[in-house]
Amino acid sequence: xxxxxxxxxxxxxxxxxxxxxxxxxxxxxxxxxxxxxxxxxxxxxxxxxxxxxxxxxxxxxxxxxxxxxxxxxxxxxxxxxxxxxxxxxxxxxxxxxxxxxxxxxxxxxxxxxxxxxxxxxxxxxxxxxxxxxxxxxxxxxxxxxxxxxxxxxxxxxxxxxxxxxxxxxxxxxxxxxxxxxxxxxxxxxxxxxxxxxxxxxxxxxxxxxxxxxxxxxxxxxxxxxxxxxxxxxxxxxxxxxxxxxxxxxxxxxxxxxxxxxxxxxxxxxxxxxxxxxxxxxxxxxxxxxxxxxxxxxxxxxxxxxxxxxxxxxxxxxxxxxxxxxxxxxxxxxxxxxxxxxxxxxxxxxxxxxxxxxxxxxxxxxxxxxxxxxxxxxxxxxxxxxxxxxxxxxxxxxxxxxxxxxxxxxxxxxxxxxxxxxxxxxxxxxxxxxxxxxxxxxxxxx
Ligand code: PMP
Numbered sequence: 001x002x003x004x005x006x007x008x009x010x011x012x013x014x015x016x017x018x019x020x021x022x023x024x025x026x027x028x029x030x031x032x033x034x035x036x037x038x039x040x041x042x043x044x045x046x047x048x049x050x051x052x053x054x055x056x057x058x059x060x061x062x063x064x065x066x067x068x069x070x071x072x073x074x075x076x077x078x079x080x081x082x083x084x085x086x087x088x089x090x091x092x093x094x095x096x097x098x099x100x101x102x103x104x105x106x107x108x109x110x111x112x113x114x115x116x117x118x119x120x121x122x123x124x125x126x127x128x129x130x131x132x133x134x135x136x137x138x139x140x141x142x143x144x145x146x147x148x149x150x151x152x153x154x155x156x157x158x159x160x161x162x163x164x165x166x167x168x169x170x171x172x173x174x175x176x177x178x179x180x181x182x183x184x185x186x187x188x189x190x191x192x193x194x195x196x197x198x199x200x201x202x203x204x205x206x207x208x209x210x211x212x213x214x215x216x217x218x219x220x221x222x223x224x225x226x227x228x229x230x231x232x233x234x235x236x237x238x239x240x241x242x243x244x245x246x247x248x249x250x251x252x253x254x255x256x257x258x259x260x261x262x263x264x265x266x267x268x269x270x271x272x273x274x275x276x277x278x279x280x281x282x283x284x285x286x287x288x289x290x291x292x293x294x295x296x297x298x299x300x301x302x303x304x305x306x307x308x309x310x311x312x313x314x315x316x317x318x319x320x321x322x323x324x325x326x327x328x329x330x331x332x333x334x335x336x337x338x339x340x341x342x343x344x345x346x347x348x349x350x351x352x353x354x355x356x357x358x359x360x361x362x363x364x365x366x367x368x369x370x371x372x373x374x375x376x377x378x379x380x381x382x383x384x385x386x387x388x389x390x391x392x393x394x395x396x397x398x399x400x401x402x403x404x405x406x407x408x409x410x411x412x413x414x415x416x417x418x419x420x421x422x423x424x425x426x427x428x429x430x431x432x433x434x435x436x437x438x439x440x441x442x443x444x445x
Contacts, residue, residue: 014390019046022416022423024395032390035427036397040210040243040360040414041269044317044326051275051316058312067305075306078315082280085252087261091285094298095278095306099242099268100134102279103204106264107138108300110202110236113287116294124195125157126188126235127204128164130407132211133240142204145212147400160195162187164209165218168353168364169372169406181219189229197233202264207254210243214362214399214410216355217249223258236263236287242279243360246270247321247417250331250358257357263287273317276310326417333419334358340428341413349444350375350435352408361413365435368444374408381438382409388434396431411435 006013014026022045024032034042044051058074065072075095082093094109096102107125114122127133129144140149141156144164149156163170163184171180188203203226209216230237239262244254246267251257253265264287268279291298304310321327334357341361345351352366365382367375375381382398389396397412415427 021045021047022419030393032393032395033423033426033430034395035389035413035415035431036395037269037414037416038274038395039269039397040248040412041274043247043270043417044273044275044320045416045418046274048273048275048317048320050320051273051313054316055275055309055313058309063309065308066303067301072306072308072311074308074311074315078311078318081315081318082282086282087253087255087265089261089263089284089286090265090282092283092288094281094283095311096280096302097277097304097307097310098279099240099266100136100139100279101302102242102266102268102281103133103139103142103240104136105281105298105300106238106240106266107142107202107204109264109281109283109287109298110238112299113236113290114201116290119198122199122201123158124200125159125202125204126191126195126200127159127161128206129161130164130166130212131204131206131209131240133204133206134242143212160191162191164213164216165222166209166213166216166407167219168216168355171219177219178221181222182225184219185222185225185229188226189233192229192233192235197235200233200235202236202238203230204238204240206240206242206244207258208244208249208357208360210360210412211397211399213407214355214364214412215244215357215360215414216362217254217357218258223255223260227260230263236284238262238264238266240266242266242268243414244357246318247327247330248358248360248414249356250327250334252327254357271317272310272314275317276307276313277304278307278310278314321417329419330358330417333415333421333424334360336421336424337361337413337415337428340424344428344432345435348435350439350442356413359413359415359417359419363411363413363431363435364408365410365439366408367442372408375442382411384438385409385411385434388437389430392430392433394427394430394434396434 127142131144165184263284265282272278353364386398
């Protein structure tokens with residue numbers, strides 16, 4: 001019997017014992033093609049020899065040094081690397097151990113920024129429904145997923161929400177994508193005016209919605225208009241790229257494709273590619289300057305900030321991605337994946353929407369394509385697809401149906417950046433088989 005408390009109590013997982021490239025192997029020797037990179041993490045696949053070598057080299061020198069005594073070569077080098085390719089106006093990074101920590105740091109930095117300026121009355125965060133920003137209390141508070149929040153709501157900081165930018169569900173039939181993008185962004189301005197802009201700290205959003213909706217990019221122009229609204233009312237823009245960032249969508253930062261630069265930005269999963277727990281908060285120059293000219297510190301900190309071994313791993317991951325031109329492969333294989341998904345599922349009676357960017361794709365399942373009615377949540381269709389896929393040696397990341405009553409079940413694909421054309425074909429073929437098996441006997445509603 002296992003003594004580990006993982007998320008699902010009544011569940012026996014296979015034991016993962018080894019990995020090689022895009023494959024994971026369990027104790028029985030069965031191979032799983034990692035089409036989701038775990039949860040959009042393993043961007044270089046498993047056991048990349050150069051990342052392992054860089055980690056060994058760091059271990060031979062220094063595994064750990066506390067940042068109240070030392071900085072480290074690995075952390076400094078990673079900081080230089082990240083800032084060299086950061087969005088405009090980002091001048092510093094704060095290195096933590098994962099996505100939730102990066103979001104917590106961003107929320108606290110945003111609040112402290114205004115405190116440093118004497119604007120102590122600012123206390124609201126505006127976020128979006130059907131979003132996910134992490135499971136720690138602050139990150140959960142700005143996450144707009146009612147199911148995840150419900151039992152913890154009484155102990156969360158107050159946040160306010162607007163609808164996500166989610167064309168499949170919210171764009172009206174007679175509306176262009178651009179007009180919808182404007183309308184969706186204008187909801188932020190309405191919420192700001194309702195709260196009083198002088199009480200608001202920041203707007204928080206995933207550049208491409210990951211875990212809750214399944215790879216939903218914003219409509220054209222949406223984020224540029226959001227940026228304008230934030231500037232007009234003097235609030236900060238925090239983009240959460242924990243899942244969609246660090247190359248996953250084909251550019252290093254997803255926001256490059258939307259033509260916006262945030263004031264604060266979070267990354268994690270693809271930063272270390274799963275080789276070590278690491279995340280980062282990117283810090284805008286005005287925020288750094290306010291701290292530097294004000295109290296002279298960021299009032300926060302974790303024991304493992306800037307962990308040298310994690311930094312060495314992330315640095316190696318980022319070097320390999322750049323040296324091997326893997327973002328080009330993300331684009332090429334991404335286009336192939338999109339086309340294969342469309343060929344296989346465009347006419348499928350239970351597939352409502354296929355959306356994504358780069359190697360980050362979501363397939364939304366619905367009981368009725370005409371009405372977009374989701375499947376009954378009790379069927380747990382996403383979980384069935386996951387287990388049918390696992391039985392066929394395929395890892396896909398499933399997400400629960402009818403979130404806030406406004407979405408269906410989804411399957412998220414986020415294969416490693418090293419995926420080949422053959423890998424992409426096999427992913428779509430096995431996913432097709434898994435969906436057929438999971439929906440066998442189901443009738444169109
Ligand atoms: N933000 C986003 C957008 C995420 O997708 C996640 C993880 N799925 C998090 C934050 C939290 O990251 P972590 O699980 O590393 O704490």
